[in-house]
Amino acid sequence: MLIPHLRMYVYGKCKSCKHSLRFKTEAPTRIELAMRNGEYIGCTCPSCSLVQQQHVNSFRATYSKIPQLLAGIIFGIGTLGGLYFGFFVLENVRNHYLAYGACSLLLIPGLVYTILHEDERRRVNAFNQMQV
Numbered sequence: 001m002l003i004p005h006l007r008m009y010v011y012g013k014c015k016s017c018k019h020s021l022r023f024k025t026e027a028p029t030r031i032e033l034a035m036r037n038g039e040y041i042g043c044t045c046p047s048c049s050l051v052q053q054q055h056v057n058s059f060r061a062t063y064s065k066i067p068q069l070l071a072g073i074i075f076g077i078g079t080l081g082g083l084y085f086g087f088f089v090l091e092n093v094r095n096h097y098l099a100y101g102a103c104s105l106l107l108i109p110g111l112v113y114t115i116l117h118e119d120e121r122r123r124v125n126a127f128n129q130m131q132v
């Protein structure tokens with residue numbers, strides 16, 4: 001777990017109007033969620049205002065946008081920065097090994113992106129697979 005305390009949204013459905021119920025939690029799995037909040041979680045529907053008890057198994061985790069956004073920004077800035085640095089070195093230093101070295105920095109944002117994405121995928125799967 002790379003970002004252990006990042007909260008994620010889990011989604012349920014209103015029993016009356018099927019509007020989606022959003023619930024923010026730090027729990028990585030349903031079991032953990034049940035331990036923290038009880039097996040039935042009280043929610044109020046934002047659409048029809050029905051107060052209801054939802055079983056933890058009826059909640060599903062989805063990808064949060066924050067790690068994806070973060071990864072995208074790192075990817076964008078890192079790639080541009082790496083390219084710029086690579087060209088700068090090539091133009092001014094005329095040392096090809098150094099330029100290759102600078103260009104290999106391009107691999108880092110891609111790697112960070114992959115790690116963040118994998119971590120998020122693992123987290124979502126871990127939550128959705130385990131039932132209480």
Ligand SMILES: [Zn+2]
Binds near residue numbers: 014016017019046048
């Ligand atoms: Zn409703």
